[in-house]
Amino acid sequence: MLSTCITVAGSDCSGGAGIQADLKVFTAHSVYGMSAITAITSQNTIGVNGVHLIPAPFVEKQIDACMLDVKCNVMKTGMLFIPAILKVTLDMIDRYKLKTVVVDPLIATRKGVLLVLPGYLELFIKELIPRATILTPNIAEASILLKHMTQETIEIHHVDDVKTLGAKLIASGCKNIIIRCDGISFDNEFFVCKDSLTPSSWYVYVLCTSEVQLVIPQKWLSTKIAKGTSCALSSAIAANLANEMDVQTAVKRSVAYTQHALEYSFHLGRGANSLEYSSGYGCLPFEEGEFVGYFRNHPHLSQTWNFLFEHHFLQKFKNTTLAIDEFKKYLALKYHMLMNNAQAAGLTAFSSSNIAVIERSANIIQIIKEENVIHLQICKQYGLAPEQFVDRKPAFVNAHSSFINDVGQREGVLGIQVAMLPFSIILQDIFSKMDILDSGAFKPFVLHCKDSVTIEHINGLLRNLESEASTLVPEKIQQLLNILEQSISFEMAAFDITLDNETTIF
Known part of the structure; x- marks a missing residue:
């Protein structure tokens, strides 16, 4: 009716x-x-x-x-x-x-x-x-x-x-x-x-x-x-x-x-504009839970996204073609990338006078801190001691740091959260879905990804991201799409470095 x-x-x-x-x-x-x-x-x-x-x-x-x-x-x-x-x-x-x-x-x-x-x-x-x-x-x-x-x-x-x-x-x-x-x-x-x-x-x-x-x-x-x-x-x-x-x-x-x-108002008379009342209006606010899906299903990004997850990660891990020494490099790189995200969130908080922005930044830093404790424990299970990599930053990490800091300065906490999205989805979509019995030498990391604490950390980041989605205008969404595309490129570069036997980071 x-x-x-x-x-x-x-x-x-x-x-x-x-x-x-x-x-x-x-x-x-x-x-x-x-x-x-x-x-x-x-x-x-x-x-x-x-x-x-x-x-x-x-x-x-x-x-x-x-x-x-x-x-x-x-x-x-x-x-x-x-x-x-x-x-x-x-x-x-x-x-x-x-x-x-x-x-x-x-x-x-x-x-x-x-x-x-x-x-x-x-x-x-x-x-x-x-x-x-x-x-x-x-x-x-x-x-x-x-x-x-x-x-x-x-x-x-x-x-x-x-x-x-x-x-x-x-x-x-x-x-x-x-x-x-x-x-x-x-x-x-x-x-x-x-x-x-x-x-x-x-x-x-x-x-x-x-x-x-x-x-x-x-x-x-x-x-x-x-x-x-x-x-x-x-x-x-x-x-x-x-x-x-x-x-x-x-x-x-x-x-x-x-x-x-x-x-889209237009000028008809000699005074104020006339509103465009037609029904063909553009971007509506995102409903709860839609925001991450919007990025994943975006036509321009979906092909790259699927290639990154299905080829660069899933097949390599499921077929156990990734050597343990290569995987150690990946864990070390991810430590530095997590630190870059935390530092950028801290800089965003420092440069803001809005208590809500500071609070969201602090929340991100706390989530990364808790996640990093577990990450270092995983590193130890693979015989990788913190002193081997914490103070050693390859050029790639410096480039990623510049990218994340630039995102934080331009787009604030929301931009940092979008930049972190690929790593979060990798954990949720791939490692957490692997069969423990088939994971071989990667079992400690797969168990970590399936752990309820890790999943809650990821969901905490995603909830923060979703909570801000209703404020977005189309121009802001396009800016965030550009950030996500760059972040995916860094994620792929991290894996390429992992597979490159000539690159040493220890």
Whole structure:
């Protein structure tokens, strides 16, 4: 059955926002859209020059006409303007037992100028917020709501301040809230850019629920100014909820949709751009567990990936054609490559002022430290003492160190995690699947790879990687693909050195 949604909002005769925008978004998401108009506006891409309110009883009549005929469980509200229309909307929510209500507050401009009277705001907070499944305020509206609900104010200097703002609104009675940081750009460390000299990197959305605080950064589009972005986000969320997504998934996909609509906006009139509302939008956020699979199945990398694992490693080990002395070289090289990863994570932590980045770096270092203890134990089982290789770095290791450090400086912790991905997958996909009885002289290493502690270390790295996947924009994914391709090349080089009898590293 086709999903349906009703929007209660004002009309934009130029088609860029309001009811017209909502219906375009619903259609783009394969949702049948209905509407109840609260006001007719005279506006275009330059601005609004007239508003004609629809009497509250007639707004009620519109909603009744839709709801009595077409089954609908989702309502999206936009500008309700006056207490009388707000009261009618509240009555309709209760009369038709609507469980899903998406509220775009539209109570203030991004500069904090109130668009409604105090009586409206009091009714909004007391009656509509408790009925709302999710609110979609801009940062100014969120601050105004918190001030009226708790008498608190929060200055925004870092994205963590936005998270605090959202958490306080949740504690004050909001079920879910996605805050749009309109007019605020963030740098690479997610501090607010205070002046034009600081490069702007991110436009940020922050989702807060009773269970999670999720930062969803999007590429800062300095040259893109368009009307209707709040309508696009809120109506996309309503459509995704109508399509039975959970709140978090609905929000992430709606942010991606809105970003695409803005990035591909176009110039029609003499003022703001018009959003691209069509359904053909690009990269959606990754769901949990999809990120690593995306890399492994990428058309450009899959052939190299399969060759690396199936030929360079699996066949050599399964057929025991790899001599023990050669394998010792491989173990020594892997020790140095692990150290390179740990050092790069440390440098990333040192160069960052973001505590979350420092924490993730520390987590990677701890995982490598624990793994390395086991790695050295394995080396001893093959008669390879640490003093034979710890202080001896071949040229290959120095080249790998430069690569990893460069990745850490350019792409931070996420880049380092991607660079470590081939080694992690080698352990998971190959050695851990070998039959112990057929592993011959490589039995100690195969047992190590099957050990639950080792597997947990690998899974810890992969979980860190997956947790950041939802923040990625297409350009970032391409950069990470390039890093992965280079890392695979180093992995293959390490094995080639292992098989090269002329190369001595002890």
